[in-house]
Amino acid sequence: MDNAKQHIAIDIAKQGDLIVKIFEYMDSPCKSHTANDTPRQSASFRVEKxxxxxxxxxxDTMLNGRWSESGSDTIVLHGDTIKSMGAWFCCFHSLYLDSLPFRINIADIRNVVLVGERYGFKPEILHWQFNKWWEVVSLDTVDDFHxxxxxxxxxxxxxSFKDLTxxxxxxxxxxxxxEHPTSPHQTKLPARLIPQLNSIKHELLRELHRGLFGPTEDLIVMSRSCVNIIVSPYxxxxxxxxxKLSDLHFPRNINRNLNALAKFNWADVLS
Structure with missing residues (x-):
């Protein structure tokens, strides 16, 4: 079955003794597929068995056990993504991800995790690659921190966990x-993490509101002249x-107000 729209051949190990054929589908890697389905694209990886x-x-079980693939120099996998498998194959052979003919981006990293969980790959194998990848990521270009x-x-x-949270x-x-994974076999974030982040955000907004408007409330109580001289210009x-006052209440964007406050000019208030 080589009726995929696109096919690429990648030599991870030039002297490799095993070809791994990947057939990727529109909903990969979320669903199992068979040879009767039409793949979106395919790839052949030459690796060391x-x-x-x-x-x-x-x-190990597939290639050394009683499976039909045992002893074969070619195996076929349906439903994985080419980029995610390529990332793992690179790490198994101590290669950098930039040796692949495609780029691994943020969206692909999630699929790398799914594939790792599916086949029982050890996360620490890819840790150094993830670290190298994160070094060049700019948070300003991340459209979804989740x-x-x-x-x-x-x-x-x-x-990265500190930066993202x-x-x-x-x-x-x-x-x-x-959105937590539905499968019990998939990695999940600690149950209390998201509630804790919301609690921290709530408290920071309260502190920001208190810092900006707490002193003005005291001045208003003191005298009307303070209102005209300081509070109104402030x-x-x-x-x-x-x-915006409305942005200082949970669950608004904190950074938007901090960026605005960077433009605040006390000289205009006191002039």
Whole structure:
């Protein structure tokens, strides 16, 4: 069955003794497929059989057990993504991900985790690659901080986990949520993590509101002249730099107001 729309051949190990054919479908890697389904694309990876066997009990059983693939120099896998399998194959052979003819991006990392869980690959094998990948990631280019959060937890990558949880607290709009995997065999975030992040976000917004408006309430109580001399210009300057009172209540975006406050000019208030 080689009726995929696109096919690429990749030599992970030029002297490899095993060909792994991957047939990827529109909904890969979420559903099982058979030879009767039409793949979106396919790839053939040349690898060292021993590397694959050492890295997974699943493939050890397939290639050295009583499966039909045992003793074969070619195996076929349906439903995995080409990029995710390529990432693991690179790591098994101590190669960098940039040796692949395609780029592994944020969306692909989630599939890398799913494939690793499916075949029982050890996360620590890919930790150094994930670390190298994260070093060049700019948080300003991440459109959804949820996507790499589970992979960072799966790979036990402390820096990315810290960066992402902080970004969720400061940059997310609305309540922080997370869609947990339905399979009991898939990695899940700690149950209390998301509630704790929402609690932290709530407290930070309360502190920001208290810091901005607490002193003005005291001045208003003191005298009307304070209102005219200080409070009114102060509130006008907040409005001028686009700090919105409505954004200081949970679950608003904290970073938006912090960026606005960076433009605040006390000289305009006191002039």
């Amino acid at each position: 021993s590397k694959l066997v050492e890295s997974s009990r699943y493939f 996507k790499p959060l589970l992979p960072s937890y799966y790979f036990s990558h402390a820096k 902080k970004s969720l607290v400061y940059r997310s709009n609305g309540y922080i949520t997370h 509130l006008s300057e907040l409005q001028q730099v686009n700090v």
